[in-house]
Amino acid sequence: MKRIAIQGIAGCFHETAARRHFPGEELGIIPCRSFDELFGRMADDPALLGIAAIENTIAGSLLPNHELLRCSHTQIIGEEKLRISHVAAALPGQGLDRIREIHSHPIALMQCGEFLKGHPQLKVVERDDTAGSAQEIAECRLEGTAAICGADAAELYGLEILERGIETNKHNFTRFLILADERLAPSYVDAQRTDKASLLFTLAHTQGSLSKVLTVLSFYDINLTKIQSLPIIGREWEYRFYVDVAFGDPLRFRQAIDAARPLTSDFRILGQYAACATPAV
Structure with missing residues (x-):
């Protein structure tokens, strides 16, 4: 297990x-x-x-x-x-017309703004967790109270789903x-299915330092899927870069890494793994 x-x-x-x-x-x-x-x-x-x-x-x-x-x-x-799809759920036997409060994490409440606007009678109460809101309603038998949570949480805690897909943005x-x-x-990774990697490196604050690394990746047909920079505390104007790349040829990926490494410092491969497709809406 x-x-x-x-x-x-x-x-x-x-x-x-x-x-x-x-x-x-x-x-x-x-x-x-x-x-x-x-x-x-x-x-x-x-x-x-x-x-x-x-x-x-x-x-x-x-x-x-x-x-x-x-x-x-x-x-x-x-x-x-x-x-991320949200539902409104409450103790069994209650319709939305009987609900007076709705609980959830602030981000989930924000993501369901249009639903909440359509039910102005509901008092919005912020909680630390979406699933925790469902658990609290179930354990405390809170009538007249609904949770915004995932369908799995509603099912786990025995709540009845009053409405599904209440998030404003379906994407x-x-x-x-x-x-x-x-x-x-390494024991968890199937090398035959590996086509994505997450990299970490730092660059000096010099002209063209990042573009040189990206040029190397492009030359070896490595597809940059994400780049995130974070400042290095105590080293003014220097940054760490978290980069995700996708590749079709493992050999070309290794060649790209060998060519890019000398252009950086503190270079690390955070993981090589199989990419996951985005689910349909």
Whole structure:
């Protein structure tokens, strides 16, 4: 049985993404209150896998998670892209006309703004977690109260779904990274299916330094899928770059890495893995 640490409680989107990445497998889910706790658990137990959101198509990159990944001894062994779809759920036997309060995480409430505008009678209450809102309603038997959460959370906690797909923007996707201890990571990766890599490097604040690296990647037919820069604290105007690339030929990828490495400093490959397709809307 694979044990995997998630940020959040049972029924949250992290658990949904984990189970979709390992379909049909028995998973031991380890809930964590924060991403710091998640990486700490993995550091204490090298056999533990982890899953961490890294970017969202609406909210952008989760910058703190880039730094947690950099400072850890983990490697990326896969990715999962999940469409974030919200439902309104309450104790069974209650229609929306009986609901007076609706609870959820502030981001989820924001993502369901049009639904909430259409129900001005609802008092909006912010909570720490979408799945936690569903759990609280179920355990405390809160009548007249609904949660905005995922369908999995509603089902897990025995709530009745009052309305599905209440998010305003249907093109709301989150990308999750599947993580393993760097010493065990190779055992989880199928080299025959590897076509994506995440890189980390720093560049001096000199003219053309970044363009030279990108030119090398382009020459070797390496497709840049994402680039994220973060300032290096204490080193003014120097930056770390987190870069995702896709490739069709592993040999060309290795050649590109060998050519780009001398142009950078602190170069690391954070993981090589199989790319995940974006689900349909």
